[in-house]
Every structure is written in structure tokens, then in C-alpha cells.
Ligand SMILES: CSC[C@H]1O[C@@H](n2cnc3c(O)ncnc32)[C@H](O)[C@@H]1O
């Protein structure tokens with residue numbers, strides 16, 4: 240008998256459901272029902288036996304879980320993947336990346352971002368937080384790909400290849416806010432680059448704009464000891480203290496990197512409920528240092544996981560980022576128990592969503608939340624046997640194990656095929672741009 244009201248547009252069945260809810264509930268032989276863009280119900284497969292189902296997706300005994308949340312990207316930097324490796328942040332940025340970015344335009348940002356969306360969708364990411372130039376291109380790419388994204392134009396005190404002088408940067412940000420305000424997938428953020436590239440006035444104005452529209456404020460903070468020393472020399476305070484003195488610290492602030500932190504900085508981050516994006520692979524590749532993440536978590540600070548741009552990583556794969564996170568902090572502290580698989584998995588899902596102010600809509604599988612769901616194949620040799628799905632996701636899984644990605648109730652990838660856009664074209668467009676850069680270098 241079909242009970243009235245018990246119907247779903249989509250049922251994902253025959254898998255182990257990892258909800259990542261408050262109790263980390265796990266349901267063997269479970270299923271998730273989706274109605275429209277939301278999760279309607281979660282339960283054992285037989286719970287749905289009487290439901291009217293429009294479309295069923297077989298998880299084939301794999302893991303059904305929330306999509307991953309990447310809290311720090313520069314999506315269009317796929318265009319510069321592998322272009323400048325093996326050097327410190329400031330050399331990489333000033334001698335290689337900034338000159339290459341002078342050739343960027345909106346259409347190249349669009350193509351690079353679309354390529355990034357392909358890589359993220361294929362590695363299980365359903366939501367990302369981006370900072371870059373020509374960000375209308377990134378918002379349009381995310382929208383076309385069907386990805387959830389927080390997007391903001393980078394603001395700094397020198398002329399931008401996009402908007403020229405800073406005044407136009409604020410105008411551009413306002414236009415982004417107006418254009419995307421009613422979009423289901425795109426959230427605009429206000430994004431000053433860092434305390435070292437932004438004046439106190441810029442930082443305060445950006446913070447006021449974010450407060451006015453209740454938007455996230457995203458910034459690089461304390462990425463290196465060098466930056467911390469530079470800010471101390473200029474202002475007599477650490478980067479975090481500097482932001483506190485300017486009145487910029489507030490719960491909507493996402494501080495990316497947070498590598499060089501004092502105990503006082505950590506107290507301030509906690510006091511103001513600041514969210515942190517931890518980006519260990521980028522920090523390792525640029526030899527920036529190791530963020531004191533176990534201390535941050537112990538202090539009760541929300542920490543999400545980010546890849547950073549894929550010129551400093553060089554990929555957008557959160558599965559490898561999770562593996563690296565767990566291992567980096569073990570070797571750094573010589574304590575194998577310092578950060579377990581569950582903690583890292585929560586950073587890449589529900590804590591990431593919380594860092595973006597989106598934990599009421601994504602980051603865990605719970606009825607009423609938006610249906611951002613992935614299916615992980617567990618039938619390969621490298622996933623066999625499986626005692627603990629959380630362990631496998633952090634230490635064994637690879638991007639190729641993600642077989643289905645669903646965002647906002649839409650199946651955007653099935654059997655490793657992206658359904659929302661032409662990936663070959665995105666790759667061809669980025670390759671064509673890369674050839675022009677090769678020609679001038
Ligand atoms: C981030 S968009 C604005 C600007 O920042 C550059 N950038 C990329 N990655 C980093 C990083 O890790 N720290 C600082 N700045 C970065 C990017 O290339 C753009 O020019």
C-alpha cells in the first residue's frame with residue numbers, strides 16, 4: 240500500500256549511509272529519499288518499500304554520504320596547474336602567478352573554473368568557497384556545472400586585472416551580490432585578499448559590506464611566518480590581532496590558512512567564533528608551515544578543509560587532502576591519535592559547511608537539508624576489505640571511487656560521466672590558454 244505523501248523523486252539505495260550528523264549515525268543497507276532539491280527521508284532500505292519512487296539509483300553496496308565541502312579554492316587557477324612549482328609563496332606569487340594573471344579575462348576564468356568544477360565533482364566535492372578575479376565567470380561556471388559555491392572577487396590595494404582600482408572592486412562585488420542574490424546554488428562573499436595586501440581601511444569597508452548583506456567575509460590570514468613578521472613590523476601586532484584591532488573579527492569571517500598563530504591568536508579566533516580553512520597540501524607545497532589544527536579543534540574552533548588553488552597543490556581532490564591532513568598532524572606531533580579519520584571526515588563535510596555558514600543546508604545527510612550526496616564505490620581491491628567506512632574514506636579512497644554526485648537533488652555525475660556540461664570543451668579551452676602562456680614564457 241502506498242501511504243499518501245510517501246513518495247520521492249529519487250531514492251539512493253543499497254549502500255552504507257554515513258549521515259555525518261551530530262551522532263555520526265551510520266545505516267547499513269540504508270537508503271536516502273530525495274524530493275525536489277531536499278532530502279525527504281533516510282532509513283533502512285525496507286523503510287521505503289511502500290514508497291512511490293520516480294527514479295532509483297543503486298549504490299551497489301558502496302557508501303552513501305554527504306558531498307564534500309572545499310572551504311578554500313581559486314578555481315580558475317587550474318589554468319596554472321604545474322606552471323610554477325617548488326618555490327616559496329612570495330616568489331611563486333610575485334614572479335610567476337601575478338604576471339600570468341595579467342592575461343586573465345572573464346572567459347578564461349569561466350573555462351578554468353568549469354574545469355575545476357569537473358575535477359571537484361569527479362572527486363566528490365559538491366560545494367566550494369572561491370576567491371579570485373573575474374568571479375562572475377566562476378559563479379557562472381558553478382551554476383552551469385550545478386555546483387554549490389561561495390564566490391567572491393578578490394579585493395586588494397593594487398590595480399586588479401579585472402576591475403582596475405579598488406573602488407571598482409567594491410562596485411563589482413555589489414554587482415555580484417545583486418546579480419546572484421536569488422540563485423539557489425551561488426552565495427556571494429566579500430573577499431579582501433589578506434592583511435598584507437589590504438589596507439586597514441579596505442579591511443573595515445569589506446567587513447561592513449559583509450555585515451550589511453549578512454555575507455561571509457573570506458580572507459587569507461597568517462599563511463606564513465614571513466607574513467606574520469611583516470604585519471608585526473608594520474602594525475605592531477600579529478595578523479589576527481591586527482584584524483581584531485580593526486573590528487573585523489566576527490562569526491562570518493573565514494580565515495584561510497592560519498599557519499603562523501600564537502596562543503593569543505587562537506584565543507581571539509575562539510572568542511570571536513572565527514571559522515578556519517585548513518589547506519595542508521598547499522601549505523606543504525609552498526613550504527608555508529603547519530597550521531596548529533589540533534590546538535584549534537581543542538579550543539572549539541570550527542575548522543574546514545580546503546585545497547587552495549591548484550597551482551599550489553596541484554589538484555582539487557579533497558580525498559587526498561583528508562589523507563594528508565590526518566598524516567601531517569600525526570608526524571608533526573609524533574602522536575598517531577592526534578587526529579583520527581572521523582575528525583578529518585567531519586572537517587571535509589559538516590565542519591566545512593559550518594565554516595561557510597551553510598550547515599543548515601548541506602554537509603550532512605538529514606531530512607530537510609539540501610540533497611548534496613555522493614556515492615563511493617567500495618568494490619575495488621584498494622577498498623577491500625572494509626571494517627570501517629570512515630577509515631577507508633580518509634586513508635584508502637581515491638577520486639576514481641566516486642561514482643555518483645548529486646547536488647541540490649540533481650544528478651550531476653553518474654558512472655564517472657559529468658552530465659551538466661562538456662568537460663572536453665573546458666579542457667580544450669584551458670589547453671588553448673595554456674599554449675599562449677607557454678609561448679610567452
Ligand atoms: C586568491 S585570488 C587573489 C590572488 O591571490 C593569489 N593567490 C593564490 N593562492 C594564494 C595563496 O595561497 N596565498 C596568497 N595568495 C594567493 C592568486 O593568484 C590571486 O592573484
Ligand SMILES: [Zn+2]
Nearest residue numbers: 311459547548
Ligand atoms: Zn588561497
